[in-house]
Amino acid sequence: MRKKNRSVLQAQNAAIEMRQISYDRLTPKIRRGTSGRIVPHVAAPVKLHLKDIYRLLKNYFKNRFFDQVRVTVLLLVFVGIFQWWGLEHSWVDIGVTAFGFFAVTVGLMVLVEGLRIGVIPFGDAIGNTLPKKRTLPFIVMIVFLLGVVITFAEPTLTILLALAPLVVVEKAPYLYFLLNDGASMLGWVVGGSVGLGLVCGVIRFFRGWRIKPVILGALAFAMGMTFLAWSRPGVRGVVGFAWDCGAVVLGPVSVVMVLALGMGMVSAVARGREAVLGLGMIALAAIFSVMGVLGLALVMSMMVSEETIIAGAYASQVVVAPSFWIQTTLSHEILWSLLAILPTVLFLWAVAQLFLKEKFQESGMLIYGMVLSTLGLVILHVGLTFAYAHVGGEAAILDVKALVDSSRFGTPMDFLMIGVIAGIIGFATTLAEPGLNLLGTAIEGRTNGVIKKKKLSVVVALGAAFGTMIGVLNSVAPAASFWVLVPVLSGMVLLTFFSSEAWVAIAYDGGGGVSGPMTVPWVYALGLGLGGPVDGGGLLSMGVAGSIMAVLLMGLWERIHVS
DSSP states (O other): OHHHHHHHHHHHHHHHHHOOOOGGGTSOOOOBOTTSOBOOOOOOOOOOOHHHHHHHHHHHHHHHHHHHHHHHHHHHHHHHHIIIIISOOOHHHHHHHHHHHHHHHHHHHHHHHHIIIIIHHHHHHHHHHHHHHSOHHHHHHHHHHHHHHHHHHOTHHHHHHTTGGGOOTTTOHHHHHHHTTTHHHHHHHHHHHHHHHHHHHHHHHHHTOOHHHHHHHHHHHHHHHHHHHHTSTTTTTHHHHHHHHHHHSSOHHHHHHHHHHHHHHHHHHOOHHHHTTOOOHHHHHHHHHHHHHHHHHHHHHHHSOHHHHHHHHHHHOOOOOOOOSOOSOHHHHHHHHHHHHHHHHHHHHHHHHHTSOOOOTTHHHHHHHHHHHHHHHHHHHHHHHHHTTTTSHHHHHHHHHHHHHSTTOOSHHHHHHHHHHHHHHHHHHHHTOHHHHHHHHHHHHHTTTSSOHHHHHHHHHHHHHHHHHHHHHHHHOGGGHHHHHHHHHHHHHHHHHHSOHHHHHHHHHHHTTSSSTTTHHHHHHHHHHHHHHHHTTTHHHHHHHHHHHHHHHHHHHHHHHHO
16 A cells, blocks of 8 residues: 555656646746837846745755854864863863854854855966966966965964974974074975975976876975985974974965866866866975975075074073964954965956956955955854863963873873874864865865765865874874884875876875864874974874875775776
């Protein structure tokens, strides 16, 4: 009886779907004037009552809000348990953290929506127009300048520069020099390195170069410079900082802009199957910045002696208050958010107006998207201030230091516990990163749904968790740090060699979305608390390396499973 009813219902549904409706019934009747000409139809304005507006916006925001709730609730639960059980905080502190995470969720929703409807289409349009109206040398110049602008606009680099007061000059003289007297020089070198990485990616698009040889060649240079820097005791302290610099040099806004620009550019040049993805620029910018920092440190080691740096540090004796990843004033949040968006967008807007003579048709949507993105960043950073008030940033550094220095710490089980905590932090914070969210959406669209955003995000987060756990060994056992870094990088190179072109591009650019405003406060604070700015360096880059290897393994598994 049930089967009969079900088949009858299916027949009724099929009949309803097959019903034909005349087009004349859907269009207004033709009216003619006194001259016999057809009078154009003017539709009556749609009137929406408050109840109608509420119904429309409810479903619109509901889906987008709960998309972010799914990725932040895990971190909220972990932080709450950590506060209650580990740090024995009061319920008032836990309530402040919960309020902060609610604001973080709202900020992520607004930020992602603003980038999606305004910034991404603008970057895609500029990237698509450049190859059609300008030659390759001009495009190379513009992209190089864009890399410099992105580096100075994105606030993520200031996270690393804030380590200056924490570096002991005798332990890492050249790291101390780069973060203090050489800070301005370091900024320009990193900016130029990012620009060169983007240029290399653009030339690859135009020449049709395969992504694997380019990535492997860049990694070979970076690893060779790492070996050279490690062989010099004074420069050794820069190694972890350099790789962390590559992990955070592109923030969520610049990652999205570079991705959109690259995809727009390859849609114009259209070279091969892999080029359709339009990936690779983010990874090359990160690797080139590592080489830039290591190269600057090696050059400085040949020009300035360690004794001179140490003597200069003692002579100045400037006491600087530590400046951590975020300030607590609303004006600072607004300024930071504007700096993260306006310079890059205004630079590309000037290029479009002055050199391309191109008017962006959706200028209203661009402005609307920029307003939403700025508002989202402000809400996100304010929410992080409350969410991490007692368990992130400076507080986390002090808590981890107190735990490590306590008499009850020191057994292998204690180190295992910190590793598990670090893995949970790496997984939860990576999953909530807005850059990874938009990268996953773009990759799912470019692969026609073959690679699902949710699956890719989980794999990247699991890889980041594993890399962060391995990075803890880098921090608590500094004597073995080099012998941890080398096997991880070697494994990444080996997987890259055996992976396909498309998966290499996806993996390395997917790693670019790992480190951002959600991840850095926790993970970097953990590294600083365990080993300080020298021995704790490299924890972020380990998370990135882990995420890259996880995606490459996913690609190899898919190849074996399909074959």
